[in-house]
Amino acid sequence: MSKLLSISYQQKPCYEIHIEEDFSMLPSLLCALGYGATKKACILTDDHVAPLYGEALQAQLQETFQLCTMHVIPAGEAHKNTDTVGKAYEHLICHGFDRKDVLIALGGGVVGDLCGFTAATYLRGIDFVQIPTTLLSQVDSSIGGKTGVDFMQYKNMVGAFYMPKLVYMNLSVLHTLPEEQYCSGMGEILKHGQIKDAAYFHQTAADWERILKRELPAVEQMIYGSCLIKGGVVARDPKEQGERALLNLGHTIGHAIEKLSDFRLFHGQCVSLGMVAAAYLSSRYGTYSSEQLRQLEEILARFHLPCRLQNPGFTPEEVLAATRMDKKMEAGRIKFILLKEPGEAYSTKELSDEQLLDGIRYLFC
Numbered sequence: 347m348s349k350l351l352s353i354s355y356q357q358k359p360c361y362e363i364h365i366e367e368d369f370s371m372l373p374s375l376l377c378a379l380g381y382g383a384t385k386k387a388c389i390l391t392d393d394h395v396a397p398l399y400g401e402a403l404q405a406q407l408q409e410t411f412q413l414c415t416m417h418v419i420p421a422g423e424a425h426k427n428t429d430t431v432g433k434a435y436e437h438l439i440c441h442g443f444d445r446k447d448v449l450i451a452l453g454g455g456v457v458g459d460l461c462g463f464t465a466a467t468y469l470r471g472i473d474f475v476q477i478p479t480t481l482l483s484q485v486d487s488s489i490g491g492k493t494g495v496d497f498m499q500y501k502n503m504v505g506a507f508y509m510p511k512l513v514y515m516n517l518s519v520l521h522t523l524p525e526e527q528y529c530s531g532m533g534e535i536l537k538h539g540q541i542k543d544a545a546y547f548h549q550t551a552a553d554w555e556r557i558l559k560r561e562l563p564a565v566e567q568m569i570y571g572s573c574l575i576k577g578g579v580v581a582r583d584p585k586e587q588g589e590r591a592l593l594n595l596g597h598t599i600g601h602a603i604e605k606l607s608d609f610r611l612f613h614g615q616c617v618s619l620g621m622v623a624a625a626y627l628s629s630r631y632g633t634y635s636s637e638q639l640r641q642l643e644e645i646l647a648r649f650h651l652p653c654r655l656q657n658p659g660f661t662p663e664e665v666l667a668a669t670r671m672d673k674k675m676e677a678g679r680i681k682f683i684l685l686k687e688p689g690e691a692y693s694t695k696e697l698s699d700e701q702l703l704d705g706i707r708y709l710f711c
């Protein structure tokens with residue numbers, strides 16, 4: 347089992363995504379990139395992943411590098427901030443890391459985003475490698491070079507576009523992922539199908555039993571297809587000047603719900619809710635049919651993703667107010683992603699607050 351994708355940036359090859367079933371290929375790939383016995387590596391991970399994979403990976407890489415350290419941060423979105431980045435800087439300084447060395451992000455989206463931002467800003471730029479360990483990070487945050495941290499209550503408000511040198515996915519790590527977190531990753535996967543590839547969306551839906559059982563051949567094919575979609579979009583629009591904005595389907599309302607829930611809901615669950623609201627608005631004010639909306643909800647539910655909010659502890663009006671803090675605002679108006687049909691999305695700034703509230707209220711039905 348092994349698959350390879352090459353991601354381009356401004357029409358030039360930028361980095362490779364390797365999909366493997368263990369860590370055995372990683373040392374040789376790092377050596378091929380020029381890292382080796384004269385270089386240092388720092389594995390940045392969290393206190394959930396470190397005992398599962400961090401210590402074994404560090405021991406494996408000790409033979410590749412002059413020095414391989416591990417810096418462990420507390421797990422969770424609450425620690426995705428500049429204070430945590432500052433502690434990472436201190437670790438790198440104390441161990442004498444320079445621009446020729448490399449950071450390795452081992453973990454989910456929080457670790458990947460934070461490690462990438464640390465790499466982009468330490469000594470004005472140090473190399474980093476992504477090793478995503480959740481389904482969500484494998485198909486989403488590890489691809490495309492978006493890095494960042496939260497600032498106060500604003501999600502991903504401080505960040506940089508900074509490309510990794512390699513993305514390495516070990517699919518076997520998914521077997522230790524809790525069920526709810528695994529299913530959260532399906533929110534982004536199904537979103538990719540909805541915006542770009544209806545055939546991929548329906549094939550994933552048809553293969554739901556094998557995917558939920560985490561049968562690696564089915565999971566590998568699903569992840570490969572999802573990465574093809576996102577990788578293609580990112581290659582064509584690396585800094586979100588146009589097409590890349592379509593990847594935000596479900597995110598404006600989803601991020602607002604995520605924040606108001608104090609991150610009790612997983613990101614993919616919030617994207618699912620936001621996607622349902624967007625599909626409802628697409629059927630109410632566009633060409634997306636009510637039957638397509640029903641089918642979308644049925645497939646999301648098949649993967650244990652929410653389609654409605656049950657006693658969330660906040661109101662539709664509060665969700666609408668939270669969307670005003672979205673970083674995708676332009677000249678005071680929200681850039682919102684809607685669907686023409688499954689596999690075809692578009693961006694609009696023409697939705698009124700009342701229309702957005704209509705979509706949000708649908709989730710409270």
